[in-house]
Amino acid sequence: MATAVEVHDLKAWFGKTEALHGINMAVEAKHATAVIGPSGCGKSTFIRCLNRMHETNPEAKSEGTVRVGGVDVYEMPAVDVRRRVGMVFQKPNPFPTMTIYDNVAAGLKLNGTHNRKILDDIVEHSLQQAALWDEVKDILKKQSGASLSGGQQQRLCIARALAVSPEVMLMDEPASALDPISTAKIEDLIFELKQKLTIVIVTHNMQQASRVAEFTGFFLMGNLIEFDKTEKIFTNPSDKRTEDYITGRFG
């Protein structure tokens, strides 16, 4: 089993407040890892450090190492990190001024791919991977990304992230703004995707974590309390605090 993301002693701040107090974690390649914990525990901050999105907040800073495929992300340009580590956000955020096609192609065009044929192929492939192709193939270049339903928009954002073929996909509560049926589609999608890439998903929904992820990490007040196989975490946690949380005693 290979390690895709290796986090060592990661600390993060907002202004003077320390939000993460030294996190260590090794994320298994081609598996899904869930990050759970009560709100404000630092789980979003944690995954935003993995692709250096954390530092886009002017107040924020971080310390420690994050290795993706063996390379320290703080040693390479943030732009390259984010291409290798894709991200899907809590609320779908397609570019409203671009067509569906242009949304998916946006990342590729940035990297200098302008060949029509290649773009067409990758756009189709990405939309298929995101299970959206059949629903949008006739309106690809006619409608804006914002014209789709919420669930479709989120899958469009997944397709957009997939198009640049990242090694790792970060998902920050990707289904929290969606209805149950759309949520189920996203979860199915995660099963498909983890055949090919590594997924780290933040969720406040423990059932979701147990459904989609092989590994789960439990965060509390900026600390990684416990990190283990999902099964172990949900059936036989070794830390009292994890047990309290999953049995609903707080949070």
Place this chain on the structure above:
Amino acid sequence: MPNRNISLRRQMTDYFFTGLAASLSVIVVSALIAILAYLVLRGAGSLNLSFLTQTPKPVGETGGGMANALLGSVMILGIASLFGVPVGIGAGIYLAEYGRNRLGQLVRFTSDVLNGVPSIVIGLVAYGLVVLPQRHFSAFAGGVALAIMMIPTVARTTEEMLLLVPHAVREAAFGIGIPQWRTTISITLPTARAGIITGVMLAFARVAGETAPLMFTAFGNQFWSFSANQPIAALPLQIFTYAITPYDDWHRQAWAGALMLVILIVGTTTLVRFVFMRRMLGGAR
């Protein structure tokens, strides 16, 4: 791995546009500095006691000042505020407290239209409305022209500031039996006071430098005038008159007048920004 050349080029493009935006911003800021610096450089020397106490001297005689123009500006602005401020605040109260209807929409729209009317057109209209029937130019006509220009700014800021007052405050007053008019005067207006004063002062600063609306109304005057019914000098008018003459001495006076005017206006806006704005935001939260 991404193509190295492409990523280098993208990085360069990023630097280029950051540099471009920064240098264009520098140009804008230096335009301001250039204007202010020249005003001080050329104006400060002539901004002396006689400038503040004497009337203009004829061409050829050195000295003299703009005391009459200063007084004229004060009178015209006083008249303008006398009409413009109550009407503007009243219209603002109407819009905020009773204006959730068609008429309110119309007034709001009209007020924005009025705000965009070129000042020279206001001058033409004030000429037709006041000067023509009276058959002579006057400080009063100038005041009317500037009042028209103050009203939309005062009205819309008053409305905005009143709407910032939480509805709960009004409800609390209604709940203990205070009628609506009393609530507005004694509770809502005082709560929004700092913001409304800000709006009034900004409107005041804006019209204080207006020249075009005064050309056919106040007209200008080389001598003292203390009557609202006579043509009167005003600081901006005097600067204009002097600037387009070929006499060095008058140019110096124009620069001094301009410095004076900018000190007044920038002083007002800065005061508003640093004193009232802060208090207003504090009050709204």
Place this chain on the structure above:
Amino acid sequence: MGAAREPHIPDGQPTGQSFGAAAATRSNQPDSSKVPFVNQTREAPAWKKSVINLDSGFKGLMLVAALVVLGIVGLIVAELMQGSALAWQKFGIHFFFGSEWDPVSGGFGALPFIYGTVVSSLVALFIAVPLAVAVAVFVTEMCPKPLRRPISYATELLAAIPSVIYGLWAIFILVPILRVHVEPWLMKYFSWTGLFTGPAYGIGMLAAGVVLAIMIVPIISSITREVLAVVPQPQREAALALGATRWEMIRMAVLRNARAGIMGAVILGLGRALGETMAVTMVIGNSPSIAKSLLAPGYTMASVIANEFNEATSDLHRSALIEIGLALFIVTIIVNILAGLMVWTVTRGTPARTNA
């Protein structure tokens, strides 16, 4: 209404935050309390009537103030139409296509002024738009936090400086620089365009355009800043998460989303430039001719009114000037409404500055 004085009101005070203010107000409420409480019949008590009357009276007074705004705009329209009737009867629509302007012989055509207004405003936009948008983008997206306020403050101050002072500065500082340094250079390298030919006077269309540009940068830049601020933060994050550089993020997520609003800001700037009077009058050269060269003197609608209205002796001359004023009024209103709509489509419903 007035419930505080109803005899059956319970002693317990209703909940409310402003007791102090309320108590203070109650004591100096109008004379309603002095009205003897004798009338217990079905008729509304007198004090209640007076409160209702004061309420509607106050509302009426405020309504009058609001109607004054409508009245003023009505008067402006009436005054301009009435004043321009004579010229309109005499020349009709040809007034706007004739290029002869001769107060002595009584021939009036407004084309040179329309041309000068449009051209000087376009020159101003050409210079001001890149500057204004750059400042807005720099302040909202790029610059270090401590620089934000000083730069915004500087642009605000630029807006506070009166037109006549811009004119003064332009005559004595800007025009000599243009004449000695800029215009010869333009003539040397760009005379092939036909836009920069003829003697370098300094004053002229170019000088007017430059000074107008400085004057409209603040308005364009402050509205642009507003529309950039309402671009949702997730849009920026989406672009960054795709591996966009900062500039690519600005281009993809910020400028694209805000373009209608920026367009509105530009048009608003145009509205300002069209009606600007004093500074332009002082540097444009005031010559009613249509020349292709930007170095040549010109004339604008606003400046011909400023220069000639007080000296106009014939009724027709005066009427022609008022008709120019009417045209200016109509054009600026259309332009402003258009701009307002464009900005509104971007900022509606979104509180400004939710994210900086």
